[in-house]
Amino acid sequence: MDYKLIFDNTPEAIVLIDPDFIVLGANKRYLEVTMRQLNDIVGKHFLLEAFPEPTVPYEENPVRLSIEEAIQKGKKVYLDVIRYAIARPDGTGYDERCWEASHTPIYDKQGKLVYVLQETKDVTERENTKKALEDIEQKFRFMADSMPQLIDADDAAGNSTYFNKQWENYTGIPTEELMAGGWKTAIHPEDLPGAAKAWQQSLEKGEPSQVEIRIRDKDGDYRWYLSRYLPMRNEDGTIRLWLGSCSDIHDMKNLVQELLTSNEQMSELSDQVQLAFRKAESERMTLERLIMQAPSFFAILKGADHRYELVNTKYQDLFPHVCLIGKTVAEALPEIADQGYIDVLNNVYRTGETFEAKEILVKLANAEGKLEDNYLTFIFQPLFDELNQVTGILIAGFNVTDKYLLKKKLQDLGVTLDEL
CATH class of the missing domain: 3.30.450.20 (PAS domain)
Known part of the structure; x- marks a missing residue:
């Protein structure tokens, strides 16, 4: 089995370093998201040479602290979303992005630490969207409460x-x-x-x-x-x-x-x-x-059965033939239930953990009941009462079907986003 081939083509962005933080290898996806060539980083210190952070002292670097925690505990450690500046390849400065990462120590048969594997993900667009939605919700609530x-x-x-x-x-x-x-x-x-x-x-x-x-x-x-x-x-x-x-x-x-x-x-x-x-x-x-006329769609579901309490115009436009208010998601939108989203809502309501999706395919029924492909970027955000109990779910997001199809068409023509 060609493990190197598997490593190089894994869809997640992965880099491998030794216990001294020297870069040993990285797969294609990692090089793509970090805008690097393999020769640019192999053999270099991961944080001091390959990816120095200009605004944070090395001793306080959250990536270093996470790696050392994984080594100390001898198990995989997750690093929450952080902002980390990446130097541009042309030397013109830095791009600050949002990242999620995990660090996993790897030992040989004798129990000696030989590698640390980092799996990372560029979540800048998701975090910016989340921040925009939070700003919109905060502005609406502030406006209503200030009246x-x-x-x-x-x-x-x-x-x-x-x-x-x-x-x-x-x-x-x-x-x-x-x-x-x-x-x-x-x-x-x-x-x-x-x-x-x-x-x-x-x-x-x-x-x-x-x-x-x-x-x-x-x-x-x-x-x-x-x-x-x-x-x-x-x-x-x-x-x-x-x-x-x-x-x-x-x-x-x-x-x-x-x-x-x-x-x-x-x-x-x-x-x-x-x-x-x-x-x-x-x-x-x-x-x-x-x-009611926000630029993004949003709705509020109440209770464990996910009953629509409030929807704005953009959200209602997704289902123009259905009266949503007062109905549960399962009652109003059986096609959504068939695609497994009731289970997702149940999990958000039960765990209090936010669910996020980016450019995900959702099939929505038109007025004739025919399912049509839509690509949505959205978030299921739990709503809490004063006792920190989940009472409902806020749905907010954007219909990005046109953007997705355009991007797909450009890809089919052999044009990548980097070329635009």
């Missing part, structure tokens, strides 16, 4: 799915209680029946609602709010979710009462009311666009 309005969202059936931080800050009611219906205790008893009736009519008719209500703050004082609910619809007209906003109109309402009482300045009253309503509507629409 002065009390913002909430409900599924198509009217079940609460989200309350922004302002709700808890203003009422003093924890988010968990708000989600469980505790928001009703903050509504003035005289206003609650009318608000409930208006909300029920909106659900039945699928139409927006608007009502003025008094909401109690954490000190026990009531202020007037303009409460509005607007349905967001799928392309087929079915309601995807409801977005609610409560805007403080207490000062405006007092002003109105004063003007009505004095029977003066009626034109000014009209201008004030119109301005307040236009402002509330503008802020609501801005929030809706920011949250």
